[in-house]
Amino acid sequence: MTDRILVAEDEPRIASFVKKGLSGAGFHVTVVPDGPGVRDHALTGGFDLLVLDIGLPGMDGFDVLRRLRASGSTIPVIILTARDSVHDTVAGLTGGADDYMAKPFQFEELLARVRLRLDRARPSPSPELLAHRGLELDPRTRHVTLDGRTVELSAREFALAETFLRHPGQVLSREQLLRLVWGPDAGSSSNVVDVYVRYLRRKLGPDRIATVRGAGYRLEPG
Known part of the structure; x- marks a missing residue:
C-alpha cells in the first residue's frame, strides 16, 4: 500500500x-x-x-x-x-x-x-504462527495446538518443535539440532536429541518427524 x-x-x-x-x-x-x-x-x-x-x-x-x-x-x-x-x-x-x-x-x-x-x-511484525499438518505453534505465546487441541510441551520440546517447523523437509543433523536448540555449549552428545525427538513423537504423532539414517531427522513436508 x-x-x-x-x-x-x-x-x-x-x-x-x-x-x-x-x-x-x-x-x-x-x-x-x-x-x-x-x-x-x-x-x-x-x-x-x-x-x-x-x-x-x-x-x-x-x-x-x-x-x-x-x-x-x-x-x-x-x-x-x-x-x-x-x-x-x-x-x-x-x-x-x-x-x-x-x-x-x-x-x-x-x-x-x-x-x-x-x-x-510502522509496527514491528509479531512472530508468525508456524503451522504444519494440523500442528500450530505460536512463538509469541508458546501455545501449541494439534488439530485444534492444546498440547503441552516443555520449553525444550517447544524449541525443538519450532526448529523443525522453521526447516520443513530439511534434514537436520543431530549436531545442528544440538547447536540450534541447546546452544553452542551443549557438548557433542547426540543422545539428548534422540530422547527429545521421541518425546515429540509421543505428543505430536509418530510419523511427523522422520529418521534419515546416518544423517539426522527431517520434518516430513507432506
Whole structure:
C-alpha cells in the first residue's frame, strides 16, 4: 500500500518541488497551504506522515503541531522551515515533531528522512504462527495446538518443535539440532536429541518427524 504524505506548504514553488519529488519516489502526496486546513486533513487519520512548514497562514506550524498532539494524533511530523535558529529547532522537537530540517534543503536528504520516519512508525511484525499438518505453534505465546487441541510441551520440546517447523523437509543433523536448540555449549552428545525427538513423537504423532539414517531427522513436508 502506498504511503500517503501530507505536505503543509504555502509557497507554491517549494510545494510543487516537494510534491513532484515525493510523488516520483512512489508516495501519494497531498499539499495543503494553510494551517487550519493542515490540521483538519491530518486529523482525518488518512495520512502516514506530515511535512510541516512553520510559517503557514491562518495558524502557524507550531500551533498546528500542538493541536495535533493534544488531540492524540501520532502522525510522524518533519518540520521543514526557513526558521533555523536553535530556539525554533528546540521548540519544534519538544512540541512533538519527529524531525526538523531548515530551508534551503537537498531533496535527497528530505526523502531519506521521510523514509526513515515511515519505517520507524510502522509496527514491528509479531512472530508468525508456524503451522504444519494440523500442528500450530505460536512463538509469541508458546501455545501449541494439534488439530485444534492444546498440547503441552516443555520449553525444550517447544524449541525443538519450532526448529523443525522453521526447516520443513530439511534434514537436520543431530549436531545442528544440538547447536540450534541447546546452544553452542551443549557438548557433542547426540543422545539428548534422540530422547527429545521421541518425546515429540509421543505428543505430536509418530510419523511427523522422520529418521534419515546416518544423517539426522527431517520434518516430513507432506
